[in-house]
Amino acid sequence: MGPVPRxxxxxxxxxxxVPGLAQAEKVAGAILPDEAEKIAENRYRxxxxxxxxxxxxxxxxxxxxxxxxxxxxxxxxxxxHIENPDAKPGQWEGLNVYELKNETRVFVLVRPKPxxx
Numbered sequence: 001m002g003p004v005p006r007x008x009x010x011x012x013x014x015x016x017x018v019p020g021l022a023q024a025e026k027v028a029g030a031i032l033p034d035e036a037e038k039i040a041e042n043r044y045r046x047x048x049x050x051x052x053x054x055x056x057x058x059x060x061x062x063x064x065x066x067x068x069x070x071x072x073x074x075x076x077x078x079x080x081h082i083e084n085p086d087a088k089p090g091q092w093e094g095l096n097v098y099e100l101k102n103e104t105r106v107f108v109l110v111r112p113k114p115x116x117x
Contacts, residue, residue, distance in 0.1 A: 028110045030084070030092035031060050042108040050078055050099035053106070057082055057097060072098065089113040 025032040027042060033056050036044040046053050061082055072079035079098035087093035094109040 027108045028090065028092040030095060030108050032106060032108075036106065039105075042110060044106045044108075046104045046106060048104060050097070050104045053097055053104045054080065057095065071096065076100070087111045 025034060025036050025044070027044075032044055033046050033048060033053060035048065036046050039045050048056070061084075065085065067083040067085070069081050069083075070079070071081045077098060077100050079096055082095040082097065084091070084093050084095075089111050090113050091111055092108050093111040096107040096109065098105055098107070
């Protein structure tokens, strides 16, 4: 098998791993699940489970490149922060994925643009 078929196989595998990525919602450059529903400024409700939402973000933002840390792990709240190492002003610098009252939500943290002098 030559390099071209391997390349095509890799593309096919990626498209199966992250279905609907082309139509996914983008907020300040951050890709969100296409089912995400805006509930407030930079806040989204995702109808999938917390674990399914984290799997989506693992597929879109590889943990080896986009750092993660647990920010809450209690009976009432579970939350993970995903960091964007290449954030520029006006782009997402982090995502907080959390589960609260059996709802999964995502908060997009946007790097502020510098104030004009």
